[in-house]
Amino acid sequence: MKKEKISExxxxxxxxxxxxxxxxxxxxxxxxxSFSSTGSIYDYDGFFPKSYSVATYIKLFNDTQMYDYPSxxxxxxxxxxxxxxxxxxxxxxxxxxxxxxxFKMRKPLMKTTLxxxxxxxxxxxxxxxxxxxxxxxxxxxxSLILIYSAGAPMGYxxxxxxxxxxxxxxxxxxxxxxxSNPTIFWKVTLPLSKxxxxxxxxxxxxxxxxxxILPNMLLKNRDLWTVAVGLTHLGETExxxxxxxxxxxxxxxxxxxxxxxxxxVAGVSDGAVKQ
Amino acid sequence: xxxxxxxxKCSYVIMGLGQFLYGQRVKGLLYMAILAIYLFYLFxxxxxxxxGLFTLGTVEGDPWLGTEGDDSIIMMLKGILSFMxxxxxxxxxxxxxxxxxxxxxxxxxxxxxxxxxxxxxxYVDKKFYVVALFFPVIGVLVFNVLPIVFMILIAxxxxxxxxxxxxxxxxxxxxNFKQIFALSGIKETFVRILGWxxxxxxxxxxxxxxGGLLLALLLNKRCVKGKTFWRAFxxxxxxxxxxxxLLGFKFMFSYGGPxxxxxxxxxxxxxxxxxxDAGMKARVIGLLVNAWISIPTxxxxxTGILSNMNNELYEAASLDGAGRWKQxxxxxxxxxxxxxxxxxxxxxxxxxxNFGVFYFLRGGLYLDNYFLASDTDLLINWLYNxxxxxxxxxxxxxxxxxxxVITSVISLLAYVNSSAFKxxxxxx
Numbered sequence: 001m002k003k004e005k006i007s008e009x010x011x012x013x014x015x016x017x018x019x020x021x022x023x024x025x026x027x028x029x030x031x032x033x034s035f036s037s038t039g040s041i042y043d044y045d046g047f048f049p050k051s052y053s054v055a056t057y058i059k060l061f062n063d064t065q066m067y068d069y070p071s072x073x074x075x076x077x078x079x080x081x082x083x084x085x086x087x088x089x090x091x092x093x094x095x096x097x098x099x100x101x102x103f104k105m106r107k108p109l110m111k112t113t114l115x116x117x118x119x120x121x122x123x124x125x126x127x128x129x130x131x132x133x134x135x136x137x138x139x140x141x142x143s144l145i146l147i148y149s150a151g152a153p154m155g156y157x158x159x160x161x162x163x164x165x166x167x168x169x170x171x172x173x174x175x176x177x178x179x180s181n182p183t184i185f186w187k188v189t190l191p192l193s194k195x196x197x198x199x200x201x202x203x204x205x206x207x208x209x210x211x212x213i214l215p216n217m218l219l220k221n222r223d224l225w226t227v228a229v230g231l232t233h234l235g236e237t238e239x240x241x242x243x244x245x246x247x248x249x250x251x252x253x254x255x256x257x258x259x260x261x262x263x264x265v266a267g268v269s270d271g272a273v274k275q
Numbered sequence: 276x277x278x279x280x281x282x283x284k285c286s287y288v289i290m291g292l293g294q295f296l297y298g299q300r301v302k303g304l305l306y307m308a309i310l311a312i313y314l315f316y317l318f319x320x321x322x323x324x325x326x327g328l329f330t331l332g333t334v335e336g337d338p339w340l341g342t343e344g345d346d347s348i349i350m351m352l353k354g355i356l357s358f359m360x361x362x363x364x365x366x367x368x369x370x371x372x373x374x375x376x377x378x379x380x381x382x383x384x385x386x387x388x389x390x391x392x393x394x395x396x397x398y399v400d401k402k403f404y405v406v407a408l409f410f411p412v413i414g415v416l417v418f419n420v421l422p423i424v425f426m427i428l429i430a431x432x433x434x435x436x437x438x439x440x441x442x443x444x445x446x447x448x449x450x451n452f453k454q455i456f457a458l459s460g461i462k463e464t465f466v467r468i469l470g471w472x473x474x475x476x477x478x479x480x481x482x483x484x485x486g487g488l489l490l491a492l493l494l495n496k497r498c499v500k501g502k503t504f505w506r507a508f509x510x511x512x513x514x515x516x517x518x519x520x521l522l523g524f525k526f527m528f529s530y531g532g533p534x535x536x537x538x539x540x541x542x543x544x545x546x547x548x549x550x551x552d553a554g555m556k557a558r559v560i561g562l563l564v565n566a567w568i569s570i571p572t573x574x575x576x577x578t579g580i581l582s583n584m585n586n587e588l589y590e591a592a593s594l595d596g597a598g599r600w601k602q603x604x605x606x607x608x609x610x611x612x613x614x615x616x617x618x619x620x621x622x623x624x625x626x627x628x629n630f631g632v633f634y635f636l637r638g639g640l641y642l643d644n645y646f647l648a649s650d651t652d653l654l655i656n657w658l659y660n661x662x663x664x665x666x667x668x669x670x671x672x673x674x675x676x677x678x679x680v681i682t683s684v685i686s687l688l689a690y691v692n693s694s695a696f697k698x699x700x701x702x703x
Contacts, residue, residue, distance in 0.1 A: 009498045009499070012496055012498060012499060013499075015493060015688070016494075016499065016505055019392070019493075019509075020508040021492065021570070022507060023508040023511065023512040023567070024508045024511065024512075026512075026513060026520070026523055026524070026527065027511055027512065029527070030519075030523050036642050040531070041460065041526060041529065041531040041532060042531040044533065044536070045432070045536075046533045046536045046537055046540070047533040050498070053298050054554070057613070065425075079364065079536065090410060090414065091411075091412045093408070093410075093411060094407070094411045096409060097403070097404045097407040097408055097409070101403065101404040107402075109408075109412075111416075116415070116419055116420065116423065116476065118624070118679060118682055118683040118686065119423050119675070119679050120628050120655055120658070120674065120675050120678045120679060120682070121424075121628070122628070122655050122658055123658070123672070123675035123678070123679070124419055124422040124423055124426065125422075125428050125667070126422075126658070126662045126663060126671060126672070126675075127421075127422030127423070127426040127429070128418065128664065129344075129421050129423045130425070130668070131352060131422065132482060134346075134348055134349055134352060137437070146418070147418055149414065149419060150414030150415065150418035150419075151414070151418055151419055152414075153411035153412075153414065153415055154415060154419060180330070180396075180399070180400040181399070181400050181401075181403035182399055182400065182403060182406075185407075185424070199413075199695070205354065205372065205411065206516075209516065210516030210517060210518060210519070212518045212631075212635075213625075213631075215661065228516070228518050230634075231518070231519070231522065232518070232522060236526070236529055236531050239526055239531075242526070243523075246519040246522070249519075250514075250516060250517070250519055250657070252513045253514055253515070253516060254511060254514040254515065256514075257510065257513070257514035258510065260515070267536065268497045
């Protein structure tokens with residue numbers, strides 16, 4: 001390719017700056033709003049607060065009478081943490097098995113998951129809701145964890161794509177050395193699959209961390225709410241509290257994504273190409 | 276007949292008996308225990324559960340008389356569960372027959388039958404995939420398959436509205452579908468929502484897909500320095516949890532929000548962008564907000580794919596005198612579309628069923644000429660309004676079956692007609 005002309009370079013950068021602004025500005029707006037000293041959205045100068053302070057953050061954690069943010073945060077951490085661990089184990093096991101072993105039920109299983117994933121996710125959820133009500137399992141954080149983890153193996157394709165790239169000769173060598181299949185999984189596969197482990201753990205942590213629909217359906221008690229459910233109950237007059245609460249849970253996720261962005265790009269594109 | 280054969284036959288009648296007689300005591304006992312537990316379950320409730328799936332209850336409860344009636348929903352769930360258990364026991368039964376034959380063969384060859392721990396160890400090694408997939412499959416069965424089966428069955432009952440337990444629920448065949456396609460009110464709503472849903476899915480997919488592709492191409496240009504820096508902004512947008520973004524935008528377009536602030540400052544009247552009578556405004560805002568959320572993902576995807584592209588192709592093309600536009604349409608685009616067809620389909624289906632955008636931006640609004648929906652609601656939002664908010668479970672389930680049929684037909688057609696399926700080796 002030839003070198004671009006000067007005018008083209010200028011236009012390119014102009015578009016880039018515009019795009020970056022479009023993506024960054026709403027985030028910046030929320031960050032600024034969280035440092036507003038007043039609460040209601042009507043007390044702002046357009047996008048900008050009239051004056052700045054950290055009062056909202058202090059209020060967020062101390063004024064828990066109406067909106068108990070610390071306990072929302074605790075519930076969210078609890079659900080995401082346990083779901084993350086269990087889902088990661090299940091997904092990795094499923095993906096590895098589907099990629100490495102060629103057993104009779106493999107193709108039928110893969111086709112079944114494909115068909116299952118075409119049902120609107122919501123359809124299952126209404127049923128899960130009815131089941132949970134009938135077996136008296138609503139208002140229980142563990143039932144959320146159960147649902148998140150049990151459904152997780154359905155999304156094994158990205159991980160399978162990763163395992164497909166590990167050459168079979170490694171396994172055969174280990175096999176000849178007399179290693180049993182469980183040993184191979186522990187000693188050979190797991191050390192090789194750090195990137196995909198990290199990717200899986202991150203995505204299965206982030207999903208319950210930011211999911212709203214399921215907790216909103218299953219958690220009716222105020223003290224069991226997760227952050228996502230709690231934040232939707234904040235109206236225009238509690239806007240800065242919303243912003244502060246949102247920033248507080250968005251920041252860890254954003255940092256995680258950035259520190260792992262290498263894995264992420266690989267994960268997203270691998271899964272896409274190899275499906 | 277040889278003696279061994281009779282022992283093997285024993286396992287056909289009583290699962291585990293053969294293994295027991297061959298001397299594999301623990302294994303045999305375990306199999307027999309499973310059988311015993313199942314038989315106990317079958318005669319104590321299994322049979323009535325199975326029957327319950329067909330009758331859905333015969334005795335209606337009456338709080339006045341204090342009679343405890345049948346709960347149709349519990350009966351249906353238990354019925355499905357009893358058939359799933361039957362399936363599991365059948366699997367055990369066949370594994371038992373296979374296992375006893377292996378033992379028979381071993382003994383015929385004069386070898387010793389392995390003890391219990393030895394056989395467990397062998398099994399875990401040889402059939403690692405069964406052990407590894409056990410919990411995932413159970414989980415998916417209980418939390419994906421069971422709910423879906425349950426919902427499919429619900430679509431053929433009159434569950435919902437006034438008819439909820441303790442009232443008895445009945446099978447009504449295609450009654451719900453007839454209502455959706457024939458009953459005035461529901462029919463118009465369905466047709467309107469379906470039309471908008473299709474328009475939405477096409478617009479959103481095209482916008483996100485090409486937006487992401489163009490952004491990736493822009494970032495890929497040679498003159499752009501500091502690519503990581505520029506790429507960081509869309510990634511921030513990608514990493515912020517979706518519900519925060521959506522609620523944030525809702526605040527932005529609300530009456531007290533900054534957009535209306537500036538409109539009023541310049542002398543305009545505040546506009547209800549997401550109000551009940553917003554019409555097109557709300558739809559366009561929905562599309563744009565959805566693009567803001569989704570473009571970063573498709574940008575990451577396109578970046579990954581572009582980096583796999585062969586640069587020599589471009590050099591050859593420019594030697595042949597092909598312009599930039601020509602290069603884009605005949606090299607970049609076919610390659611990218613070829614490699615992303617599966618994602619394109621999933622993203623189309625994802626957009627078709629995009630629950631979040633309109634739920635958060637303006638959920639819970641009901642327009643007059645709609646049946647429990649508003650003009651921005653997609654089928655999936657309508658489904659939510661029907662079943663979660665208003666207890667129309669039967670109709671809701673029927674709607675979700677219709678969604679399933681639409682999305683699976685579209686995905687199948689798109690997949691079969693895609694170049695990725697027709698000529699798999701073109702770019703490899």
